[in-house]
Amino acid sequence: MAGKSKVAICWLGGCGGCDEAVVDINEVILRVVEAFDIVLWPVAFDFKYDHIERMDDGAITLSVINGNVRNADQEEMAKLLRRKSQLVLAFGACACFGGTPGLANLRTKKDIFDWVYRDAPTVVNPEKNYPKTKVSSNGAVLTLPEFYEQVYPLNQIIDVDYYLPGCPPPPDLIVNAFMAVLEGKLPPKGSTLAPHKALCDTCERNKTKPSRIAIRDIKRIHEVEAQSNTCFLAQGILCMGPATRTGCGETCININIPCRGCFGPVEGVKDAGAKYISALASIIDAEEEKDVKRILDKVNDEVGYLYRFSVPASILRKRRVSEVEEQ
Amino acid sequence: MKHYEPKLVCFSCKFGWGYLADEDELHHRIKNWVPIICSGKIDAIHVLEAFKQGADGVLILGCPEGDCHYQDGNYEARKRVYLVQKILGAYGIEPERLRIELAVDPEGKTIPQMVKDMSDAVAKLGPVKKVKERARTAAMAHR
Numbered sequence: 001m002a003g004k005s006k007v008a009i010c011w012l013g014g015c016g017g018c019d020e021a022v023v024d025i026n027e028v029i030l031r032v033v034e035a036f037d038i039v040l041w042p043v044a045f046d047f048k049y050d051h052i053e054r055m056d057d058g059a060i061t062l063s064v065i066n067g068n069v070r071n072a073d074q075e076e077m078a079k080l081l082r083r084k085s086q087l088v089l090a091f092g093a094c095a096c097f098g099g100t101p102g103l104a105n106l107r108t109k110k111d112i113f114d115w116v117y118r119d120a121p122t123v124v125n126p127e128k129n130y131p132k133t134k135v136s137s138n139g140a141v142l143t144l145p146e147f148y149e150q151v152y153p154l155n156q157i158i159d160v161d162y163y164l165p166g167c168p169p170p171p172d173l174i175v176n177a178f179m180a181v182l183e184g185k186l187p188p189k190g191s192t193l194a195p196h197k198a199l200c201d202t203c204e205r206n207k208t209k210p211s212r213i214a215i216r217d218i219k220r221i222h223e224v225e226a227q228s229n230t231c232f233l234a235q236g237i238l239c240m241g242p243a244t245r246t247g248c249g250e251t252c253i254n255i256n257i258p259c260r261g262c263f264g265p266v267e268g269v270k271d272a273g274a275k276y277i278s279a280l281a282s283i284i285d286a287e288e289e290k291d292v293k294r295i296l297d298k299v300n301d302e303v304g305y306l307y308r309f310s311v312p313a314s315i316l317r318k319r320r321v322s323e324v325e326e327q
Numbered sequence: 328m329k330h331y332e333p334k335l336v337c338f339s340c341k342f343g344w345g346y347l348a349d350e351d352e353l354h355h356r357i358k359n360w361v362p363i364i365c366s367g368k369i370d371a372i373h374v375l376e377a378f379k380q381g382a383d384g385v386l387i388l389g390c391p392e393g394d395c396h397y398q399d400g401n402y403e404a405r406k407r408v409y410l411v412q413k414i415l416g417a418y419g420i421e422p423e424r425l426r427i428e429l430a431v432d433p434e435g436k437t438i439p440q441m442v443k444d445m446s447d448a449v450a451k452l453g454p455v456k457k458v459k460e461r462a463r464t465a466a467m468a469h470r
Contacts, residue, residue: 106417273414274371281406287392287399292406302410303417315375320419320456 005061005182007032008040008052008081012074013101013151014067018092019043021168022064028175035182036061040081049077052084060085062181066168068094068101068312069152072133073145082158087186089177089193090154093167093262096192098312100167102151103304105311105318109149151312163192167262167309170249194247196267199259202246205231214285218298221258232258233283238305243269243276262309271315273306333449335359336377337442339388340366342396345435356439366390366427367400371411378420384449386442387427394431401429421452 011019019041023029039060040047052060063085069075082088093099104112117123117130135142154160164177177193180186187193200206209231219236226232232239232253239258245266252259265272286292299305307314336359339345345353345362354360359382363369366389377385387408389401405427412422426445432438 271372271375274375274411277371277407277410277414281403281410284406286406287402289405292409296406296409296413302413306414315372315379316418316420319417 004037005035006039006059007036008060008063008085009038009043010040010063010065010077010081011043012065012067012077012095012154013070014092014094014099016043018066018094018168021092021166021171021174025171025174028171028178032178036178049080052080055084057083058086062087062089064089064091065154066091066095068098069148069154069157070101070104070150071145071147075148075157076145078154078158087161087181088154088158089162089164090160091164092169093165093264093309095154096163096165096313097264097310098151098153099309102153102310102312103308105150106303107319108321109147113147150318153313156312161189162186163190165192165194165245165263166248170247170251172249173247192245192264192267194245194263197246198266199241199244199246199248199250199253199263203231203241203250203253205229205253209234213283215283216285216295218295220298220300226256226258228256238280238299240272240276240306242279243272260308261306264310264313270313272310273303273314276306331450331454333383333446333454334381335384335386335442335446335449336361336382337386337388337438338363338366338369338373339435339438340364340390340401343390343394343431343433344388345432345438347433348435353435353438357442360438360442365395365397365400366404367395367397367402369404369407371407371414374408374411374425375414378415378424378455381455383452383455384424384426384445386445387425388438388441389427389429391429391431405429420455424449424452424455 009019009022038045040052063081065078065081065088067074069078090096094101098105113130117125118128131144131147133144133146164173173194180193208229213233215233215236217236218238221237224237226235226237237258240261241259243265244259244261245263248263261272265275269275284292284295286295312318337357338361341362341364350362366387369387374385387404389404390396392401395401408425408427412425415425416422428441
């Protein structure tokens with residue numbers, strides 16, 4: 001046992017789908033278990049955090065961390081695993097870019113608490129109780145982790161060695177990542193363990209793309225019957241393919257759903273949404289201001305579309321609020 | 328609100344703006360002036376990065392409609408601006424902080440006034456709110 005490399009798999013602010021994805025590598029997981037000692041995997045095994053705390057610093061070879069950091073508990077866990085691990089892999093869109101929960105960065109903590117604990121139609125809270133970090137009851141002190149003002153991708157909290165994006169990451173790339181660690185064939189620190197190109201470069205439908213796409217009317221996927229073998233953009237349906245890293249295996253495209261961008265920006269790009277703006281603007285076939293507005297106003301919730309998985313990792317990161325609003 | 332001097336970034340296309348002027352002198356009169364070749368060169372990333380780095384407003388000067396040296400760079404810029412304005416709004420940055428004008432002024436005499444006009448409009452909005460960044464603490468030391 002002692003000679004085996006140790007791996008920890010941990011779930012912070014995410015939906016659990018990434019843990020599920022690890023299980024989805026099927027029988028390969030037996031090879032992983034053969035090669036590694038799993039020292040932590042809350043979703044699957046009953047390990048205690050103080051076991052990790054008692055380990056020597058750097059004793060864990062690899063920590064696979066999925067989910068973003070939204071509260072003090074998640075931050076503590078991320079920092080503990082960083083201290084105990086030689087390598088940290090940010091696993092999944094939430095760990096890499098903040099993920100869908102990162103859209104909450106367009107609201108303040110106060111907005112969120114007011115809605116969840118006061119204003120939502122299903123809430124019954126006559127005593128107006130809000131979560132507190134500390135509360136005394138009959139002499140006992142109860143604590144809750146602090147809920148932060150914003151969502152953080154993992155690399156804004158701890159140093160991250162490698163990234164594996166996706167919602168969730170696909171099995172082939174997960175296996176590659178584990179094998180790369182086992183065989184010591186890792187790319188330079190900071191790399192994303194996925195191809196560098198854009199999704200359009202590997203998309204089957206690229207062949208059907210006309211030499212110049214000209215969108216005169218933007219359609220939403222549920223409003224039309226999308227052709228199953230034609231480029232979505234050529235059909236006027238927004239697809240994040242041009243600005244999104246490939247490697248997902250085109251799973252959405254294969255079921256006739258346009259790319260939503262869960263693999264994040266292509267190599268060398270920081271803000272996929274901004275790049276997509278440039279790509280989209282150039283294929284809108286209009287010059288007059290009123291025509292441009294008519295076409296683009298059909299996009300419902302631009303920021304939600306362009307930054308569905310990446311608000312916390314985008315250039316602006318979070319909504320600016322005045323101090324009055326913040327109180 | 329107390330008056331303050333907003334930080335403005337002005338991008339202008341060299342084909343239409345100030346190409347006959349003494350560039351050094353204009354640079355002296357216009358803070359953060361970035362003459363570029365074609366307004367279509369300005370990516371959404373440049374605009375967002377300007378706001379990230381503390382700009383309170385961004386002014387883009389492109390060539391008149393139908394007069395782009397590269398056919399449609401100015402139209403592309405205008406379409407991008409419209410999209411970026413929507414994004415800025417969602418991030419709590421007033422869309423009026425980004426403006427594009429398509430016209431021509433080879434001597435660039437009107438640029439300082441345009442920058443001033445926009446600066447006055449932005450001054451009324453006040454500074455862009457800063458997002459408080461958390462200090463990267465002890466864990467970052469472990470490398």
